[in-house]
Amino acid sequence: MLEIKTIKEEKYSILQLEGEVDASNSVELDSSIQQLLEAGETGILVDASSLEYISSAGLGVFMSYLEDFHEKNIKMVIFGLKEKVYQVFVILGLDKLMNIKNTKEEALEEI
Amino acid sequence: MIKIPNPNIGKVSLLVAILTWLALLFVDITRIFGIVNQMESGVMPEVSFILEIIFFITVYIFYNYNISRNEDNDFLNLIWRGASTGLVASGVSIFIGLFYTMLGDSKLASDILLKNFFYHVTFALITLFLISCSLLWKHLILYQRTKNIVKQWQLFEILLMVSMFFIFFNKNSLDYSFLFGLVIITIFSISLSINLKWIPYLTFKEKWKSILFLVIILFSVTYLFGQVLTYSESDLIIVNLTDNLFLIGLFTFVFFYTLFSFLVTLFNLPTSSVFEQKLIEAINFQRLSQSIKPGQNENQVLDILIDSSMSAAYADAGWLEVKDQEDQTIFLHERFIEKDTTFQLYRHINAMKPFSNFDWDKSGNENKVFQGKIDLAPYKSALVIPLVINQNTMGRLYLVKEVKDGFNKEMINIISTFVGQACISVENYRLLNEAIKNERYKEELKIAQRVQRSLLPKELHRDESFDIAAFSVAADEVGGDYYETYPIGPRKFAVIIGDVSGKGTSAAFNMSQMKGIFHSLVQLSPSPSEFIKKANVALGLCLEKNHFITSSFYIIDTELKTVTYSRAGHCPTLYFSHSTQECEYLSIDGMGLGILRNSMFDKYVHEKTFNFEAGDAMLLFTDGVIEAKNEAGTEFGYERLKMVLKSNCNLSPSQIHEKIIEEVYNFIGKNVVIDDDYSMVVIKFQ
Numbered sequence: 001m002l003e004i005k006t007i008k009e010e011k012y013s014i015l016q017l018e019g020e021v022d023a024s025n026s027v028e029l030d031s032s033i034q035q036l037l038e039a040g041e042t043g044i045l046v047d048a049s050s051l052e053y054i055s056s057a058g059l060g061v062f063m064s065y066l067e068d069f070h071e072k073n074i075k076m077v078i079f080g081l082k083e084k085v086y087q088v089f090v091i092l093g094l095d096k097l098m099n100i101k102n103t104k105e106e107a108l109e110e111i
Numbered sequence: 112m113i114k115i116p117n118p119n120i121g122k123v124s125l126l127v128a129i130l131t132w133l134a135l136l137f138v139d140i141t142r143i144f145g146i147v148n149q150m151e152s153g154v155m156p157e158v159s160f161i162l163e164i165i166f167f168i169t170v171y172i173f174y175n176y177n178i179s180r181n182e183d184n185d186f187l188n189l190i191w192r193g194a195s196t197g198l199v200a201s202g203v204s205i206f207i208g209l210f211y212t213m214l215g216d217s218k219l220a221s222d223i224l225l226k227n228f229f230y231h232v233t234f235a236l237i238t239l240f241l242i243s244c245s246l247l248w249k250h251l252i253l254y255q256r257t258k259n260i261v262k263q264w265q266l267f268e269i270l271l272m273v274s275m276f277f278i279f280f281n282k283n284s285l286d287y288s289f290l291f292g293l294v295i296i297t298i299f300s301i302s303l304s305i306n307l308k309w310i311p312y313l314t315f316k317e318k319w320k321s322i323l324f325l326v327i328i329l330f331s332v333t334y335l336f337g338q339v340l341t342y343s344e345s346d347l348i349i350v351n352l353t354d355n356l357f358l359i360g361l362f363t364f365v366f367f368y369t370l371f372s373f374l375v376t377l378f379n380l381p382t383s384s385v386f387e388q389k390l391i392e393a394i395n396f397q398r399l400s401q402s403i404k405p406g407q408n409e410n411q412v413l414d415i416l417i418d419s420s421m422s423a424a425y426a427d428a429g430w431l432e433v434k435d436q437e438d439q440t441i442f443l444h445e446r447f448i449e450k451d452t453t454f455q456l457y458r459h460i461n462a463m464k465p466f467s468n469f470d471w472d473k474s475g476n477e478n479k480v481f482q483g484k485i486d487l488a489p490y491k492s493a494l495v496i497p498l499v500i501n502q503n504t505m506g507r508l509y510l511v512k513e514v515k516d517g518f519n520k521e522m523i524n525i526i527s528t529f530v531g532q533a534c535i536s537v538e539n540y541r542l543l544n545e546a547i548k549n550e551r552y553k554e555e556l557k558i559a560q561r562v563q564r565s566l567l568p569k570e571l572h573r574d575e576s577f578d579i580a581a582f583s584v585a586a587d588e589v590g591g592d593y594y595e596t597y598p599i600g601p602r603k604f605a606v607i608i609g610d611v612s613g614k615g616t617s618a619a620f621n622m623s624q625m626k627g628i629f630h631s632l633v634q635l636s637p638s639p640s641e642f643i644k645k646a647n648v649a650l651g652l653c654l655e656k657n658h659f660i661t662s663s664f665y666i667i668d669t670e671l672k673t674v675t676y677s678r679a680g681h682c683p684t685l686y687f688s689h690s691t692q693e694c695e696y697l698s699i700d701g702m703g704l705g706i707l708r709n710s711m712f713d714k715y716v717h718e719k720t721f722n723f724e725a726g727d728a729m730l731l732f733t734d735g736v737i738e739a740k741n742e743a744g745t746e747f748g749y750e751r752l753k754m755v756l757k758s759n760c761n762l763s764p765s766q767i768h769e770k771i772i773e774e775v776y777n778f779i780g781k782n783v784v785i786d787d788d789y790s791m792v793v794i795k796f797q
Contacts, residue, residue, distance in 0.1 A: 023614045030657070053738075055787075056612035056659070063706050064657035084746070092661060092680040093702025093715055 004032045012043030018050040021058030030061045043111040049080030079107035121176045128169035135162040139350040174243045186309045193244045194324035197331030200236040234352045241361040248368045252306040274356040296360035304371040315383045325373040332366045395419035399532045409537045416533040417444045424522045426510040433506035459487045476504045492517040500538045563619040572596040576669035580764035583790035590788035591618025599636045602670040608731040609662040639664045639677035640718040651708035659705035675720040687760045689726030694753045727796045735789025741779045764793035
């Protein structure tokens with residue numbers, strides 16, 4: 001099960017992920033990010049503190065936007081990752097390409 | 112050899128019958144001649160009797176053959192055949208009567224031989240008529256036969272057969288035994304005459320026709336019977352052929368059955384339309400349940416539904432309101448009504464009670480019927496029944512009539528049944544279509560599965576320095592795990608394990624790309640880091656944007672006893688060292704293939720080399736093993752895997768992998784299914 005909440009702040013948006021991202025619902029994550037892009041958002045904070053699991057398909061969604069974000073100068077920061085989920089990012093090497101922070105405050109500094 | 116021609120029973124029996132009749136005529140005339148001239152002709156009356164019986168039997172055989180040959184005779188046709196034979200017989204008889212009236216008192220009128228000749232002709236015609244009629248009636252009596260009716264008929268036939276021979280016994284006299292026989296036959300005839308099940312199946316028009324034909328037969332029977340009586344009273348008839356129990360018995364039978372048929376048909380006329388209506392309803396019901404076959408559409412059922420319902424209710428107009436894919440309601444199959452009027456009526460009806468109580472989203476609509484008064488000229492009453500499929504209300508059937516309270520309970524019952532059946536038909540049709548689609552999809556998946564299975568190697572390369580075992584299980588029909596070995600030198604082996612992101616068919620296709628890249632690059636004997644870099648370039652060109660592949664690549668050199676490896680985002684390999692008796696994950700940085708599709712990727716690729724010793728073990732696996740969860744949601748995890756390998760390090764590779772699977776299943780419990788692909792390659796150095 002995955003629940004996605006988009007919270008619009010003044011200068012950025014928060015994408016709150018709750019539950020598990022797997023092959024069946026990675027499309028939802030993709031469309032949420034797509035919506036933020038279309039809305040012209042330049043700062044995206046991903047709150048992953050309630051994210052229990054992310055499968056390769058879910059990681060694929062983040063990965064597919066890396067280039068786009070780079071080109072359009074959009075900042076995306078993930079924060080609050082649980083250790084187990086963080087390890088998945090590390091093993092894949094995504095921690096090198098993505099901005100991952102421990103807390104929201106740290107994440108906000110990046111934007 | 113003499114060829115015996117195939118005897119045609121019809122023709123043969125007809126020929127024999129004619130010959131018998133001629134013989135009978137000749138014999139009788141000889142007898143009469145003898146009696147008149149008071150000479151002993153030497154011909155016993157028994158000869159006449161025998162010829163008579165033969166005549167009866169051959170005529171019977173002829174008609175029996177003739178009627179049963181045309182099996183498709185409908186009732187009306189059968190009755191017509193009886194009537195036409197009756198007309199011919201009576202016609203000839205009347206003609207003879209007229210002939211004698213014309214003769215007046217002339218000498219010829221009292222000529223015995225001539226009179227007897229005509230008598231024989233009349234006798235033959237009566238016999239033909241009665242036997243053909245009886246056989247036709249037999250068909251009618253045995254319509255929708257039961258065992259009892261068949262038995263009764265057979266008994267009646269035996270009785271008639273016996274009555275033919277009765278003539279030897281009473282010599283043409285009307286004594287008490289004759290009367291006794293006649294009474295028995297009459298009782299039998301009457302009890303057979305109640306078998307009139309064919310009558311309801313005639314349409315109104317057919318009933319009128321059959322009444323006409325039955326009247327003709329009744330007239331013929333009565334007239335001919337009267338003729339027979341006058342003949343037997345005549346002094347000029349010396350050889351009596353007609354005071355025969357068989358013939359008189361047939362008279363009674365044909366008369367009673369015809370009379371009963373006539374009366375019952377007559378009284379059935381007023382209710383005929385009801386029966387016809389019921390029959391049509393039954394047929395419509397059947398059409399509704401059989402109407403949709405794969406490839407046809409639901410529209411056909413709805414078409415039959417509106418027609419059947421309209422005819423069952425004698426409705427003056429009707430239409431269907433059906434929800435389309437976008438949940439918009441549309442009108443379909445308007446009958447006897449203009450589009451504008453439909454809209455007007457639709458608004459009018461839905462504004463009135465009880466029709467306004469209808470709610471699309473309410474459950475339980477399938478048992479609801481809305482009927483009531485409306486007032487939009489010329490319509491005065493309306494009936495609305497919801498069409499419910501799989502608990503979803505998908506439309507409504509509207510019927511309107513120009514009379515008040517036009518829909519009675521019986522109509523509503525039958526229409527509700529029609530609606531129910533139509534809904535079942537549509538539902539079945541939808542289910543069937545879905546099943547066909549799923550079946551096709553499954554079939555395609557099976558092909559993909561076969562292809563994918565064939566991509567995994569059946570044999571793994573090795574030499575005496577190490578033993579190797581591998582296995583893979585797919586969660587879906589097709590998986591995305593991949594492993595393979597390749598000998599790149601006499602004592603050098605490449606080993607790869609990979610996991611394609613995502614699941615199912617697309618994962619399997621990407622896996623086959625990976626296999627192709629492995630086989631191409633491995634020919635160049637690349638170092639592990641070279642392999643990873645080149646594979647990333649190659650995959651970057653063909654993988655979809657959001658797909659990537661994790662992989663680990665190893666080169667085992669059994670001459671130098673070294674292992675060189677690179678990791679591309681894949682789960683780190685577990686290594687058991689014999690000398691330290693410890694298990695460690697081979698930690699090395701690396702990034703999944705296809706994540707970064709430019710030269711920047713290269714700086715994330717690393718390579719390490721270490722020496723192996725005999726007794727060391729290496730476990731390559733995919734994340735399905737680590738991420739297997741028990742009912743509490745806890746993952747099997749890296750630590751547990753470490754423990755399992757450590758405690759089983761002395762076993763052979765295939766035993767180690769069995770042990771790991773066993774432990775994983777012990778951990779997750781029997782009721783849990785691993786919902787990811789998982790694969791393992793176990794290498795044991797010797």
